[in-house]
Each structure stands twice: as C-alpha cells, then as structure tokens.
Amino acid sequence: xxxxxxxxxxxxxxxxxxxxxxxxxxxxxxxxxxxxxxxxxxxxxxxxxxxxxxxxxxxxxxxxxxxxxxxxxxxxxxxxxxxxxxxxxxxxxxxxxxxxxxxxxxxxxxxxxxxxxxxxxxxxxxxxxxxxxxxxxxxxxxxxxxxxxxxxxxxxxxxxxxxxxxxxxxxxxxxxxxxxxxxxxxxxxxxxxxxxxxxxxxxxxxxxxxxxxxxxxxxxxxxxxxxxxxxxxxxxxxxxxxxxxxxxxxxxxxxxxxxxxxxxxxxxxxxxxxxxxxxxxxxxxxxxxxxxxxxxxxxxxxxxxxxxxxxxxxxxxxxxxxxxxxxxxxxxxxxxxxxxxxxxxxxxxxxxxxxxxxxxxxxxxxxxxxxxxxxxxxxxxxxxxxxxxxxxxxxxxxxxxxxxxxxxxxxxxxxxxxxxxxxxxxxxxxxx
Ligand SMILES: NC(=O)c1ccc[n+]([C@@H]2O[C@H](COP(=O)([O-])OP(=O)(O)OC[C@H]3O[C@@H](n4cnc5c(N)ncnc54)[C@H](O)[C@@H]3O)[C@@H](O)[C@H]2O)c1
Numbered sequence: 001x002x003x004x005x006x007x008x009x010x011x012x013x014x015x016x017x018x019x020x021x022x023x024x025x026x027x028x029x030x031x032x033x034x035x036x037x038x039x040x041x042x043x044x045x046x047x048x049x050x051x052x053x054x055x056x057x058x059x060x061x062x063x064x065x066x067x068x069x070x071x072x073x074x075x076x077x078x079x080x081x082x083x084x085x086x087x088x089x090x091x092x093x094x095x096x097x098x099x100x101x102x103x104x105x106x107x108x109x110x111x112x113x114x115x116x117x118x119x120x121x122x123x124x125x126x127x128x129x130x131x132x133x134x135x136x137x138x139x140x141x142x143x144x145x146x147x148x149x150x151x152x153x154x155x156x157x158x159x160x161x162x163x164x165x166x167x168x169x170x171x172x173x174x175x176x177x178x179x180x181x182x183x184x185x186x187x188x189x190x191x192x193x194x195x196x197x198x199x200x201x202x203x204x205x206x207x208x209x210x211x212x213x214x215x216x217x218x219x220x221x222x223x224x225x226x227x228x229x230x231x232x233x234x235x236x237x238x239x240x241x242x243x244x245x246x247x248x249x250x251x252x253x254x255x256x257x258x259x260x261x262x263x264x265x266x267x268x269x270x271x272x273x274x275x276x277x278x279x280x281x282x283x284x285x286x287x288x289x290x291x292x293x294x295x296x297x298x299x300x301x302x303x304x305x306x307x308x309x310x311x312x313x314x315x316x317x318x319x320x321x322x323x324x325x326x327x328x329x330x331x332x333x334x335x336x337x338x339x340x341x342x343x344x345x346x347x348x349x350x351x352x353x354x355x356x357x358x359x360x361x362x363x364x365x366x367x368x369x370x371x372x373x374x375x376x377x378x379x380x381x382x383x384x385x386x387x388x389x390x391x392x393x394x395x396x397x398x399x400x401x402x403x404x405x406x407x408x409x410x411x412x413x414x415x416x417x418x419x420x421x422x423x424x425x426x427x428x429x430x431x432x
Contacts, residue, residue, distance in 0.1 A: 004379075009079040009080050010082065013094050015085065025358050080104060086108075089113060109135065109217075117393075157304030157306075158304045160280075160281060161300070162222060164297055169292055178191050186260045210396060217388070221384075223281055231391065234412050236399035238403045245263070245265060298310065320334070321335075390415040391415055394412075
C-alpha cells in the first residue's frame, strides 16, 4: 500500500484574489510545503507576500517575469501539485504544461476557450497518467452535499429535473476603480483591478454561459454524469444585452460620455441552457451576472418523490422542500432545515472545526482543498476529475455555438469515450 507523505510540495500559478485565498488556506495546513508562486502582477505579489509574512513563512520563490514565467517554475521547482487560479484563458495550457513536467494540476473554475482544449487536456492526462482535479468548491456546499446524500439514499426517488446556475450581480466586479475588487468605478482592462482586468472582456467578446461549473458541478454529481450517466445534448438561448451598458451610463463614476459607455457587449444578460442526459433527465442552467439581483444559484432538484429548491445561498435553512413521504402537510412546502440537517453530509460533521477556520467561501473551500491534497498524498482518484473538467468547461463553447445558431441543439461530446458506462461516482466518500 502507498505510504502517504507527511507533506506535499505545492505551487500556485495566478495568485490574485482567489489564489491568495488558496495561499492562506494552504498555510493553515501542516501537510503542505508551499514552495513557489508564479504571477506577473507586482501589486498582487505584494499582497501574497503580506500573507506569507502573516504566517511567518519564508523562502517562497516568486516567478514574476511575465506571462510565461510559470514554465520556469515548473522547470526549477520540485513540486507534486500546482493550483491554477489565473485568468480563464490560460487554465488549460498551464495545466497541460504542468502535466508535461509530471505535476498534478488542480484548476480553478471557468469555461473553456474552445472544445479542442477540452479534448487536449483529457488526452494529455491519459497519455502521461497524471490526474487532474477541477477545484469546484460549490460541489462541497453544505446544502448541496446534504441533498447529494439524500439523493443517493433514494429520498427523491428517481431524478427527473435539476436546475442550477451562476446568478450573481457582477457589475461592480466587471468594472471597478482599479484598486479594489468591488471598488466602485467603471474601469476595466489595464485600468481595472483583479477580474475587471480580464473577465469583463469576455462579456464584450462572447455570448454563451461563461461560468457554468458552479451551477453545473453539483448537479453533475447528483446525476452521476460521466459515472454511469452522460450528457447527450445541449441548447442555449440568450436575452438581449442591456445591464452592463446601463450600469456604466448610470454610474456616478461613468456617464454617457465616459470611454466605457461606447463598449458593445456581446454577452446576453441572461443565458439559459438546457441539457438532456442519456437516462432521461433534463438540466436547466442559468448565467445571470449583469443586472441588479441578490445572489442565489437557483438550485432545484426534482425526482419522482418530490423536490428541493434553494432560495438563498447555501445554508441548510435557505431552501424549501416537498418530499411526499416526509411533508408535514399535503402539497405544502416545508423549510429545508429539518430534513437537510438530518442528512448533513458526514464530511461536514467530521470537519466541523476546520470548516469554520478557512478564508474565502467558508467550509466548502476547506473541503475542496482538503479533497485535492488528500488525493495527491494518498494517490487516490479525484472525485472531480479530468473528464468532469472537460465536460463542465465544454459547456461554454457549446452554449456559445448553440446561441450563434439560434438555439440549435448541439451533440454533447463524450470525453470518457465510453468509459462512463463503468465508471463509479466517488464524490463525497468518507475516506478523506
Ligand atoms: N471558486 C470560487 O469560488 C472562485 C471565486 C473567485 C474566483 N474564482 C476563479 O479563480 C480564478 C482567478 O480569479 P481571481 O478572482 O483570483 O482573479 P484575479 O484577477 O484576482 O487573479 C488572477 C491572477 O492571475 C495572474 N495572472 C495573469 N496571467 C498570468 C500568467 N500568465 N501566469 C501566472 N499568473 C497570471 C494575475 O496577475 C492575477 O494576479 C478564475 O478562474 C476565477 O473564475 C473562483
């Protein structure tokens, strides 16, 4: 049996706002030796340096000489794994290069530039026998894991329909003041800070579901996609584009005459995507980031025995449930707290203390990192692997193509090449 090492050597590529959350959560653990960071942005590196000083960590090497200095990091450092939290455009090429150096990549979430790169990472991972994990933290959200538990124990009967999405007002992130992530302003590109530097350009250039995995990942786990089930087709529709332009011209920092007011946004304000699975379930995914709204991912999980809907953001009491066998009144919603607490996932119970001690998005950020590190240490398969990554990232180019063709149905590629039939769902198992 493989004897796991006490510590693994790890690096971070792209240490901006999200990378710094990983950095701090890594430094809180005693089984990670953080050796290096690659990021060309000196402002971000100064912030990372301050985090290292807070934890009294020395000798972390910075690779800061431009866009491709991460290749020097791969060449010079002896590392087991790398966390990639850079802008979306580079995720897959940086991961493929890591695999070439025998390094295991964990990739932050996004959509792919194109389908070819989804195939390329699958092929590279298979060829070199290096596993890949998608670091999709929402899969580990407490309510989603309780619902996962309930689905697997049959409380919903046979699943029929799942909804999810990314529904968050990102206007003050897509445009900011160049100093703070949500600093009010209408700057973008080189004048913006953090995601305003690069993410906003996607709203100018692309019309598709740009950020599919937070909504899709948890549903993929429920439905055993790539593990006994698979997607067969996808179609997307876009509303008109209004919110970003309206935001700029109405902003006290912008106005109709400011340079950002002349931008033309290709991204429809709300993108709706529908999927069919081979076992007869449908999935509806929403991307909604350009208008005023309160956050929620709009999860709905419905089966032959009833349904659950998430109304806010992730707490066990934030949803409504109606399961025929458990309902307190016929055809009336119950608050989800009682049932979801009863089925709280064992990992949330096991790591009760740790889930309160992380920075970022709470306990799900502990669990996603813990899952990655434990699997690297123990050489066990990732529960969210390269086939999941390719499938979830592929939603972006496929939805874009469907919209461009007036909502035409697209055949969903099988990145497992038939292996989905025998693969087993290993999400949420308790060995970690
Ligand atoms: N899972 C979550 O909850 C969550 C939350 C926020 C962001 N994210 C994801 O994390 C990723 C990063 O987002 P962010 O908010 O930290 O953005 P950010 O702009 O704050 O950070 C990106 C960093 O990458 C650096 N970078 C750019 N090009 C690089 C290169 N060639 N090599 C190395 N570094 C490079 C930038 O200088 C910057 O510091 C994205 O995929 C984003 O979608 C996930």
